[in-house]
Amino acid sequence: MPTVHLLDYVAGNVRSLVNAIEKVGYQVEWIRSPEEVVKADKLILPGVGHFGHCLSQLASAGYLPALRAHIDAGKPFMGICVGLQAVFSSSAEDPDCSGLQLLPGVLERFDDSTKAVPHIGWNNASCPTNPAIYDLRPDSKYYYVHSYKYPYKPGELESHGWAVATATYGGETFVGALAKGNILATQFHPEKSGVAGLRVLRAFCNGSGARALASNLPRAADAPASLDASEGLTRRVIACLDVRTNDQGDLVVTKGDQYDVREKSDSRSVRNLGKPVDMARRYYEQGADEVTFLNITSFRDCPVADLPMLEILKRTSETVFVPLTIGGGIRDTVDVDGTKVSALEIATMYFKSGADKVSIGSDAVIAAEEYHGGGKTLFGNTAIEQISKAYGNQAVVVSVDPKRVYVPKQDATRHATVKTKTPGPKGEEYCWYACTIKGGRETRDLDVVELTQAVEAMGAGEILLNCIDKDGTNSGFDLELITQVKQAVRIPVIASSGAGNPGHFQEVFEETTTDAALGAGMFHRSEYTVQQVKDFLADKGLVVRQFEG
Numbered sequence: 001m002p003t004v005h006l007l008d009y010v011a012g013n014v015r016s017l018v019n020a021i022e023k024v025g026y027q028v029e030w031i032r033s034p035e036e037v038v039k040a041d042k043l044i045l046p047g048v049g050h051f052g053h054c055l056s057q058l059a060s061a062g063y064l065p066a067l068r069a070h071i072d073a074g075k076p077f078m079g080i081c082v083g084l085q086a087v088f089s090s091s092a093e094d095p096d097c098s099g100l101q102l103l104p105g106v107l108e109r110f111d112d113s114t115k116a117v118p119h120i121g122w123n124n125a126s127c128p129t130n131p132a133i134y135d136l137r138p139d140s141k142y143y144y145v146h147s148y149k150y151p152y153k154p155g156e157l158e159s160h161g162w163a164v165a166t167a168t169y170g171g172e173t174f175v176g177a178l179a180k181g182n183i184l185a186t187q188f189h190p191e192k193s194g195v196a197g198l199r200v201l202r203a204f205c206n207g208s209g210a211r212a213l214a215s216n217l218p219r220a221a222d223a224p225a226s227l228d229a230s231e232g233l234t235r236r237v238i239a240c241l242d243v244r245t246n247d248q249g250d251l252v253v254t255k256g257d258q259y260d261v262r263e264k265s266d267s268r269s270v271r272n273l274g275k276p277v278d279m280a281r282r283y284y285e286q287g288a289d290e291v292t293f294l295n296i297t298s299f300r301d302c303p304v305a306d307l308p309m310l311e312i313l314k315r316t317s318e319t320v321f322v323p324l325t326i327g328g329g330i331r332d333t334v335d336v337d338g339t340k341v342s343a344l345e346i347a348t349m350y351f352k353s354g355a356d357k358v359s360i361g362s363d364a365v366i367a368a369e370e371y372h373g374g375g376k377t378l379f380g381n382t383a384i385e386q387i388s389k390a391y392g393n394q395a396v397v398v399s400v401d402p403k404r405v406y407v408p409k410q411d412a413t414r415h416a417t418v419k420t421k422t423p424g425p426k427g428e429e430y431c432w433y434a435c436t437i438k439g440g441r442e443t444r445d446l447d448v449v450e451l452t453q454a455v456e457a458m459g460a461g462e463i464l465l466n467c468i469d470k471d472g473t474n475s476g477f478d479l480e481l482i483t484q485v486k487q488a489v490r491i492p493v494i495a496s497s498g499a500g501n502p503g504h505f506q507e508v509f510e511e512t513t514t515d516a517a518l519g520a521g522m523f524h525r526s527e528y529t530v531q532q533v534k535d536f537l538a539d540k541g542l543v544v545r546q547f548e549g
């Protein structure tokens with residue numbers, strides 16, 4: 001197999017990139033010191049986390065001159081995500097840190113006054129003047145996850161000979177991909193962008209992208225006179241697999257009714273809906289935009305010994321090229337031999353096995369209680385802070401398991417209430433949402449507004465918003481809960497629990513500002529496929545990504 005070199009300068013999830021490169025027919029060799037850069041022909045710089053963290057690691061290890069020499073020698077070079085950002089001079093994220101300075105320009109943060117930041121999801125990378133740049137296609141969608149972007153100004157980069165593909169999020173048009181000569185840089189993650197992303201990687205690896213570019217060199221006069229600012233972000237549909245060991249000791253996908261995963265029959269055995277790796281692949285092929293695994297009984301086991309979940313991730317990431325999230329048991333713990341293992345170390349094991357994000361449940365509730373108890377103080381030692389510092393906030397999801405608590409009047413509790421259209425058993429017109437831990441087994445005196453605002457302050461990048469009252473009911477999402485949380489935070493929110501048919505997805509996207517919606521039981525029971533949900537949404541005029549085979 002021909003070889004592609006990857007720069008190994010920082011801990012991060014590069015397993016999916018390795019898998020994607022192998023999928024397009026190349027083997028990966030690692031570059032582990034600046035001296036080794038010279039042996040690379042095709043070199044990829046994967047970018048993870050913060051601009052400053054990435055660039056200062058590169059600088060302190062002495063990589064920058066070696067990278068510039070590789071590029072100056074005309075050898076193929078590709079930067080991904082922060083790897084694209086690195087080609088500019090600097091970023092507002094870390095103003096004191098310099099980029100590779102191949103291009104003048106400063107990255108800016110997305111404006112979060114009217115939309116969620118980070119920008120997470122599937123968006124365009126379209127280049128009206130050079131539609132074939134590295135096999136990027138105008139109708140395809142690519143997976144982005146970032147808070148900083150280079151704003152697109154028509155003609156600016158083209159006048160320096162760059163071909164530029166753009167995307168628009170919430171009225172801000174930014175650079176999605178850049179190419180010139182031997183250089184390709186993508187703000188999106190090709191390794192997470194399904195078949196559309198694999199095409200881009202293939203065009204880089206086999207040189208066809210650079211050759212096509214050379215025969216269609218961009219000219220300043222080709223730059224669009226005005227911006228194409230049409231919004232490209234799709235409605236994200238996520239498939240979730242709750243995984244646990246059944247009574248026979250097999251790891252199975254299960255699904256509860258209000259978190260009770262045992263059959264209603266006398267046997268009370270754990271409901272077994274299938275094999276995790278096979279089901280994840282099926283959902284990927286149906287067009288799921290992400291796949292989430294929740295290890296729902298992790299609090300009983302020591303997760304460090306929980307090798308089957310690591311194995312599930314490794315095997316899934318070989319065939320599923322969309323983002324994978326893993327939740328359950330991400331917290332400081334003590335291994336069976338008495339060794340202390342930090343939440344960061346556990347998360348690292350999951351990232352190395354193919355996860356793109358980790359989801360934290362119970363531990364986030366305890367951390368939020370301490371945050372509020374200490375007068376909204378950040379101590380820097382929580383799992384959320386440590387993992388988001390190392391891997392970026394987009395890698396940290398907080399999974400919330402709330403339960404309704406009804407009250408007769410708005411001021412009957414200190415908690416943030418909503419006036420509900422579904423009154424309580426005694427006709428109560430208000431409710432608040434109490435956070436729970438250990439899979440709903442313990443209810444705490446903390447509401448969802450307190451929890452989500454605390455974890456946002458700690459650096460969480462996204463909220464996975466379940467609802468125990470709605471879970472498994474097929475009665476639709478809890479729109480009142482989702483609206484309350486969306487108003488409380490600026491990070492993206494994934495609506496979860498209650499989806500029973502495609503109309504429920506339409507409802508949650510049209511009646512709330514949720515950033516994504518997740519389904520479980522309706523997919524597992526084969527009542528609907530993910531594709532049917534997406535076809536239905538498309539029919540109703542909502543933008544979705546369709547699976548490219």
Ligand code: 1PR
Binds near residue numbers: 296438439472497499
């Ligand atoms: O607390 O950090 O160890 O994480 C445990 C994780 O496991 C949490 O994310 C928690 O939500 C999850 N969990 C724990 N117990 C259960 C259970 O069901 N007994 N599952 C559980 C949570 C909720 C969703 C579900 C949606 C959609 N499952 O993932 O998929 O409700 O279902 P539906 O569309 O069929 O209605 P920690």
